[in-house]
Amino acid sequence: MLGFENFKLKEDEKLIVKKQVSYVKNILVFPQPNPGNLSITDKRIVFEPTQGRxxxxxxxxxNEIDFFTVGMMNTITIVTKNGEKYKLTGLFNKALIKGLEDVNIKREK
Structure with a gap:
């Protein structure tokens, strides 16, 4: 597991935004929120759970991120180029949306 305390910026990396979110992961057919921190840097996106799985x-x-979408109540879904989807909810999603746009991740409707 990537521990929150283990996340460190690389030498040539700049933090754009870091906020608390819940990554909603489906277990079987049931959505399970996993609280944690999402960091967006000028090189990568990292989610580290603070509780949960x-x-x-x-x-x-x-460069592995294809696009993101914004749903009701600013729920963000990040989609990778290999088709993985990550649904994120939280109070700070507006700042994360801006962060994704700031690092040129395209937003689709």
């Missing part, structure tokens, strides 16, 4: 952690280089 350690298997909910993820990290992608920006």
């Amino acid at each position: 350690s298997g909910s952690a993820f990290m992608y280089e920006l």
